Amino acid sequence: MTKNWLAQLELSFKKTPVGTRLAQVKRDGPLSVQKAFYPEGPDVAHVYLLHPPAGIVSGDKLYITGQVEAGAHALLTTPGANRFYKARDLSDDDARKQLQHTHFDLAKDAVLEYLPQETLIYPNADAINQLTVKLAANSIYLGWEVLSLGLPVVDKPFADGRLVQQTQVYINGQLKLHDRLNINPENQIMQQLAGLNQQPVLGTFVIASSAQQNDVLALEENLCNHLQQLELAEQFSLTRLDEIILVRYLGAKTSDCKDVFSQLWHIARATLCQREASAPRIWLT
């Protein structure tokens, strides 16, 4: 029998006189992080989230919590794709389902960048992937999620799989975005034109700032202009819900989505954080 993981990882970032520090790591199970490192100086702590089993099977429950304290700035990424494997054929919901819940709390003046590699949802998976982000006043969140459904590279569609992908953003305690995608064989959302229109890759980039409203407005225009010039413009959309800019991709290639999200990230970082972005080196390996 496969071993099921109940894994927890709690990270806490603190601003100190010598820059942002990864002040606390609590872990239980296979999730872990290496030491923070500082490719752009002491103000921004870069951290790689590691999950050595490299994937989530039936019965697994992964909880990742990140607390970014007042004035701290953290960047989280992953060295490789996350995977929700084929679920086991069990009637017990709890034993069959595969859960990852990521929760971030940003205190006043905090910045968090959450830029993981893509998440592969295997055919016949039964995945629940939840993300909750809570922003206090004057904080900034830049985070994306790139989902690849089925195994498009070998032409295997996500025909019998199930996925619930939920993103919630709270600003100053108010729920501002509740985006819940629910794909299963019964509702045919994968095939429907208004649904995923048979496209296997869906990307969502959330840019939220409870800081300067003017910055968000200017950024919306800059990002929009950038997107419109792209050859792939048709596959992307952009909208703004008050303090939250939402960019989406629906198409066939994770690399197309990640390339463009990365370009937009450079623009967003420069506008909101007055910092130049450079791709984490782990993305290049």
Added chain:
Amino acid sequence: MSPKAARTAVIKGIAMPTNGSADILQLSRLLQLCSPALPVGGFSFSLGLEYAVDAAWVTDDKSCADWVLAVMQNSVVASDLVIIRETIKAIEADDKAQFIYLNQLSIALRESKELKLGEVAMGQAMLRLLNNQPQANCRWLEYLQQADEASFACAFALCAQRWQISLNNALAGFLWTFLENQIAAATKLVPLGQTQAQNLLFELSHQISPCVEKSLTIALQDAGDSMPNQVMAAAKHEQQYSRLFRS
């Protein structure tokens, strides 16, 4: 019809006036709430359909039916209908905090600027209308007026509750209004002929009852069921060069 049989008819969602004048008044209220003449502007929002036609995804009555039905069966059922049901429940349970949360959730479920605009502009228009209605003017209406923004689905639920429209009838009425607005938009956009449009309504309204039933099985914590391409179409509509609709 015995009073018990009359109640059963209402519970089963058969919108049939029984012999009581109260029933007839409820039916009249439901018809008024769902009428395109209700001045909330539902006809001015295409909810992404205008872009879908512009992109030549929706080109005729068949593709229009597919688009509208997919949106209704998924996001309308799992977001609007669940919100309406839970809002009525919150009023009846006298749960102010839950009522205020549902209004917030209902607005947070709109995934583009214009989808949200439609929800709160129609919500606002509904509040203005209810303000002059002694039967609807209650503290629940005040809570919506005090919120930063009011959701149309919550205001609709408030009307249904105050006018004692049965839950099934209220949900069916909401879906009918959705269908009528979408097909009216398609009539202008695709375009469809008047008879073609009416035939589509005859066909699609068969799905109202299964949709109401499906919504009753969806728990509040599972509300949502976003349709990615529709949501993206609604976002792209913001940049569309020539537009007849506000979403």
